[in-house]
Amino acid sequence: MTTPTPDTATTGTGDSGQVAVRVRGLIKKFATLDATITAADDIDLDIPAGSITAVTGASGSGKSTLLHLIGALDAPDAGTIEVFGTTVSQLHGRALADYRGSIGFVFQRFNLLPTLTVLDNVTAAALPRHRRRADTKERAHDLLAAVGLNGREHTLATRLSGGQQQRVAIARALINEPRLLLADEPTGNLDSTTGTGIVELLFDLREQRGTTILFATHDPTLARRADRTISIKDGQLQGRE
Numbered sequence: 001m002t003t004p005t006p007d008t009a010t011t012g013t014g015d016s017g018q019v020a021v022r023v024r025g026l027i028k029k030f031a032t033l034d035a036t037i038t039a040a041d042d043i044d045l046d047i048p049a050g051s052i053t054a055v056t057g058a059s060g061s062g063k064s065t066l067l068h069l070i071g072a073l074d075a076p077d078a079g080t081i082e083v084f085g086t087t088v089s090q091l092h093g094r095a096l097a098d099y100r101g102s103i104g105f106v107f108q109r110f111n112l113l114p115t116l117t118v119l120d121n122v123t124a125a126a127l128p129r130h131r132r133r134a135d136t137k138e139r140a141h142d143l144l145a146a147v148g149l150n151g152r153e154h155t156l157a158t159r160l161s162g163g164q165q166q167r168v169a170i171a172r173a174l175i176n177e178p179r180l181l182l183a184d185e186p187t188g189n190l191d192s193t194t195g196t197g198i199v200e201l202l203f204d205l206r207e208q209r210g211t212t213i214l215f216a217t218h219d220p221t222l223a224r225r226a227d228r229t230i231s232i233k234d235g236q237l238q239g240r241e
């Protein structure tokens with residue numbers, strides 16, 4: 001069997017050719033009552049630091065699985081994932097919790113705390129070591145301004161529109177200053193104009209902060225805006241478009 005060539009394309013916007021995420025031989029299977037599904041099927045992948053990558057594929061192809069494995073929300077059956085040089089699959093206990101906290105995660109359903117204000121939703125996500133910092137509130141204000149929510153800090157999060165709630169979720173994901181932001185269909189619950197605005201916001205954030213961003217999307221128009229697109233079919237990487 002030949003070893004598949006990892007997807008190693010670099011972009012004009014990567015910070016210095018550094019690899020942010022290196023995936024090798026990644027396998028994840030789910031056993032159901034009547035079958036075993038291979039949701040990640042021997043995936044090899046390199047994501048350049050500072051790039052924005054769209055992950056596309058039909059429903060059930062394995063996009064969420066890949067993001068969850070990279071974010072250590074789930075564990076692989078085989079293979080390795082390195083994120084900025086840390087081998088994620090070897091982390092346990094405190095180190096694993098710290099790693100999860102160091103990654104920004106944005107979900108399709110914004111998952112905001114409904115009884116908290118916009119500002120409190122963002123500060124509540126700060127890791128203890130960040131929360132102790134006197135500037136946590138100030139950083140939350142700055143992030144909310146960066147996502148276009150200046151003046152809405154004291155509104156209850158659920159009073160906002162879907163697009164605004166997703167902006168809060170993005171600010172929340174950035175409070176611990178992650179170098180990697182994983183976004184699982186961040187525009188899935190939004191109309192196409194609002195969804196385009198969210199992707200433009202991701203570009204602005206990358207410009208300002210150099211954050212490496214990986215987002216899953218069903219929408220080919222949004223995917224084309226990314227620096228690069230990877231496509232998954234039945235858990236297998238189809239190559240870069």
Ligand SMILES: Nc1ncnc2c1ncn2[C@@H]1O[C@H](COP(=O)(O)OP(=O)(O)OP(=O)(O)O)[C@@H](O)[C@H]1O
Binds near residue numbers: 032037038064065066
């Ligand atoms: N916890 C689980 N238990 C059983 N099967 C699962 C589980 N999570 C995912 N799967 C299966 O793994 C496959 C890949 O699912 P995944 O959610 O990664 O796909 P996706 O491309 O993100 O789909 P969608 O676009 O619909 O969100 C699917 O067949 C799914 O049913």
